[in-house]
Amino acid sequence: MEKKWEEMTPEERQEVLIQRWLSPKDPQGEDLKFKTPEAEAEYKARVQRLVDAIQLKRVPDRVPVLPLPNMFPVYYYGITVQEAMYDYEKCFAAFKKFVLDFQPDATMGCMGPGPGKFYDIVDYKVYRWPGHGVGPNQCYQAVEDEYMKADEYDALITDPTYYFLTVYFPRAFGSLKGLSLLSPPTYVLEFYPTFSAVHFIPFALPPVQEALKVMAEAGAEVLKWIQGVVGWNLEIMASGFPLLAGGGCKAPFDTVGDTLRGTKGIIIDMYRQPEKVLKAVEALVPIMIKMGAEAAKQNGVPLVFMPLHKGADGFMSDQQFKTFYWPTLKKVILGLIEEGCIPFLVAEGGFNSRLEVIKDLPKGKVVWMFDQTDMAQAKKILGDSACIAGNVPTDLLAVGTPEQVKEYVKKLIDTCADGGGFILTNGAFFDEAKPENVKAMVEFAKEYGVYR
């Protein structure tokens, strides 16, 4: 008799998710058929290697190696970013070639370029992408703006969902302005039927109907794309490569800072209305936990990808980090662990001044991927309690030589791999890179990173 999810301890939940990661299913719920027995053995060995590195209970057979690209597979395959965004089959072929050629221990998948037509349909304002503000062969880039105004904290805190739907969406998506006219669904109560009825009036208004039409069209496009993604995932897994992450979410401070207020906006708010910022990040905690945990459970992969931005060295003082950034990030991390997930924290920039603070987490439950952090310090301070990953510099991959890359990897493994708890990755997600450098990173690490 199997225990219900609600009755399980966090450890039991994690074990369930790890078992599902180890033994993936096809869409019919049957055991996934691997292409060859070798592929199956390799798949399981790769997952086990990552689990061992993360849990700190056993030393893995060797250091897991994860080249984590941004647009590199697109360039490497010889198509433009624009083609990859609009011709889904070409995109999938490019990311498949990357996995097969570089043989990573897990893959972030093929979703990076995303469904270009979706961005067109909704007139996405938050990004510039090829054909819409950047050249055909450049990655999309986020456009920072005050998508939420300084005086809208109360609206966000009171009802984040209604705020996102009726205020953020109309600003972020040019074709969805009509959504600003919607009534709060929480006004539809049973106390008098007429009151329920009146809240449906907005759906009769032409701007709302226009927005709903656009949403239906946009959704259909994304559905078409995601079916391809699912097929890609199954094929790649069947070839022996696990998916790295089951879902993703953000630090609450980054959600307010990156998504809503922009860097300058949230910085000014920390001085002018600190209490509001603190309430807003608190309100986002359960939403972030749910976002990461639900996807991880649905996809049967325990790792939850969390890119961290505004907590980096220099971006705020230690005091501000301890006040505004860390407490709610920690709550999200603990909430995910409670759900059996493994937060994969991508500390972009440097995190040197934060190491002592972020140490305060249960042992063997998270991965910290570092970019420009001093890896020797990271190992020294976090080594007993957390798996660390990093940090072959992207500039080295772009303009260095294979010899320089190998030298860096050797030093990195010498510094960080002792006793397990280390995954070799690049520092930041890379676009342009010399293929021979990426190859050198992966192959040398696999050879040199064997535990004897």
Add this chain to the structure above:
Amino acid sequence: MDLVEAIADLREEEALKIVKDRLSAGEDPVKILEEARKGLEIVGNRFASGEYFIPDLIYSGEIMKQITEIVKPLISQTTQAKKLGKVVIGTVAGDIHDIGKNIVVFMLEVNGFEVYDLGVDVPPERFVEKVKETQAPILGLSGFLTLAFDSMKRTIEALKEAGLRDKVKVMIGGGQVTDEVRKYTGADAYGKDAMAAVSLAKAWVGAS
């Protein structure tokens, strides 16, 4: 109450009150603006020494913006303080990241440089034009993405083609920029942070 100190310590309301009070008492607006600049200079120094961080810098800029808005209309002729030298700066073609670049602009300005900020996604020819027009001896190229390395290289090549390469020193900086990247792009120097940009610029105009 001291305006310099109020700004240096980021006390926004107090700083604005001092400015308004002193203006209504009939004080010379030029003198007030000069003091405000001194306050900002202290903020810059505290940032350079690691006491202040990016938020403090941005907030002080916001305080200064408000003071300037109050005071500027009252100044009949702007008295130009003597500048150390001109710097043309921008984020290179294809890249729209500007947080780091803006910090460098701030630090160069509070350290006495006249900065021409061309913004983001700046094509090589605009850099060349501006260098020609201002005759600035220093060009700063910023970029966060790896694709920026090629744009930096192209910009420096465009300077060469325009016959300006030996008239201008080029510094580069941004997220993943290192000495390897400097060599690749053909720049004269790279800086890891805004303080490095200031010391490079000072050295190049002979002011350090």
